[in-house]
Amino acid sequence: MDCEVLYRLRFSLKPIHHLCHTYIGGAVIGSLAAFIWYFVITRTSRNGLVRRFLIRPDSSTRSLLIDSVVSGVIGGVSHVFLDSLMHADMHPFWPFALGNSLAGLIGVGLLHILLAASGFFGLILWLLMREP
Numbered sequence: 001m002d003c004e005v006l007y008r009l010r011f012s013l014k015p016i017h018h019l020c021h022t023y024i025g026g027a028v029i030g031s032l033a034a035f036i037w038y039f040v041i042t043r044t045s046r047n048g049l050v051r052r053f054l055i056r057p058d059s060s061t062r063s064l065l066i067d068s069v070v071s072g073v074i075g076g077v078s079h080v081f082l083d084s085l086m087h088a089d090m091h092p093f094w095p096f097a098l099g100n101s102l103a104g105l106i107g108v109g110l111l112h113i114l115l116a117a118s119g120f121f122g123l124i125l126w127l128l129m130r131e132p
């Protein structure tokens, strides 16, 4: 999603956060990432490291697809939500509404601390929920 930002920065296009940083764009990109992930994971599932760390041994291809799509959409939409707290140039609800009333709701420093903390606790939770 942030390749859009790099591209628009490179060519001095405004706003920097454009279609990829809308909830619709986030869901579409998350879905595309999910299908790419599903393709890669089903082609490499015989690899011992992939099977040990990334998928459950009893996962069916159908459950892998569902997990991938759900995770991709949540990832894409949450990216837009979290970015909308920082970037005033976004229009997350485009094409239904313009503007971003969430920008500046919390400080960037606090947001980064919360993101680091949630990443840390997410890692701990993932480690605890993994089957040996």
Ligand SMILES: [Zn+2]
Residues within 6 Å of the ligand: 001, 002, 021, 079, 083
């Ligand atoms: Zn972004």
